[in-house]
Every structure is written in C-alpha cells, then in structure tokens.
Amino acid sequence: MDKLLTLLQENARLSCEQLAVMLGTTEDEVKNQISAYEKAGVIRGYQALINWEKADANRASALIELRVTPKRDRGFDEIADRIMQFEEVESVYLMSGGFDLAVRVNGKSMQEIALFVAKRLSTLDSVLSTATHFILTRYKDGGVVLNAEDERDERGSVLCD
Numbered sequence: 001m002d003k004l005l006t007l008l009q010e011n012a013r014l015s016c017e018q019l020a021v022m023l024g025t026t027e028d029e030v031k032n033q034i035s036a037y038e039k040a041g042v043i044r045g046y047q048a049l050i051n052w053e054k055a056d057a058n059r060a061s062a063l064i065e066l067r068v069t070p071k072r073d074r075g076f077d078e079i080a081d082r083i084m085q086f087e088e089v090e091s092v093y094l095m096s097g098g099f100d101l102a103v104r105v106n107g108k109s110m111q112e113i114a115l116f117v118a119k120r121l122s123t124l125d126s127v128l129s130t131a132t133h134f135i136l137t138r139y140k141d142g143g144v145v146l147n148a149e150d151e152r153d154e155r156g157s158v159l160c161d
Helices: 002-010 016-022 027-040 075-085 110-121
Strands: 059-066 089-094 100-109 127-135
Touching: 002 016, 002 027, 016 027, 059 110, 075 089, 075 100, 100 110, 110 127
Parallel strands: none
Antiparallel strands: 059 100, 059 127, 089 100
C-alpha cells in the first residue's frame, strides 16, 4: 500500500472511493488501510499547502543551519526536542555535512526571525553557531509548483526590428 501513501501525499483530498479506483481495490480496504496507517503513526496529519505570497499575508521564512554539541546518551535528540517547542519552528532536521541541524522557521518579518535567532535559538546551551538563510521566493514546496500560472518573466526577451 505504499502507492496509497504516495497518492495521499500528492493529494490528501482524494476520496476513499477515488483512491480505491486508482488502486484497483475496494473502498473499505482503503479506509481500513488509512485507519491502520493513522493508528501506527505512519500518517501524522493532513494539511493544506498555502502560497502565502498570494494570500497577501505578512510572513517571512528562513532556513537556519545549526552546529550543536550532542548530549551524552541522547545525541542530537535533546536539543532537537527543545528547538521543536518554539512556536516559530515549522521543521527540524538532522543533517549531514558542515551543520548538524536544519530548522525552518516562520515569522511576521525578517527582523522578527533575526530576533528569534539572536535571543532564543542561539542562546541555547548546545548551540555552537547558526547560519540563517531567508527564503525570498518559494517556487516549489511539498512537491507542488506554487507560481505555475504567474506571468512569464520578460527580462530575457529582446525585440528586434
């Protein structure tokens, strides 16, 4: 039933009837499998993907890379758990490479995010350093192209007579 998970990830608004037809199974089997996935914690929730730029909302986002000191016996889990508690935090990932954690945060402005990093995030005991990257435009998010129907960029067009 990995195909079911893929279909739900692509469009969680599909009905059980539609999913059953797409999977060549019964509606009851789809309902039972979804219920089992929810109970097992495989499906953790359903949410809409919002293009905040079109919603005309005052909102800023950033990706913050963190170097941290892992805790004995808990590794990176303890600091990740603490970071997840902040309401500004949307996502936390353990990463390979030059930084240990990647954190995606949202705020009303870049200044609000900068203050969050300076006063709350970077002051945590295990945090050694941060690198903040503000998100200027989201072209694709969650597998969805966000600006597909927007006007074509004319900067590269040259008209010759």
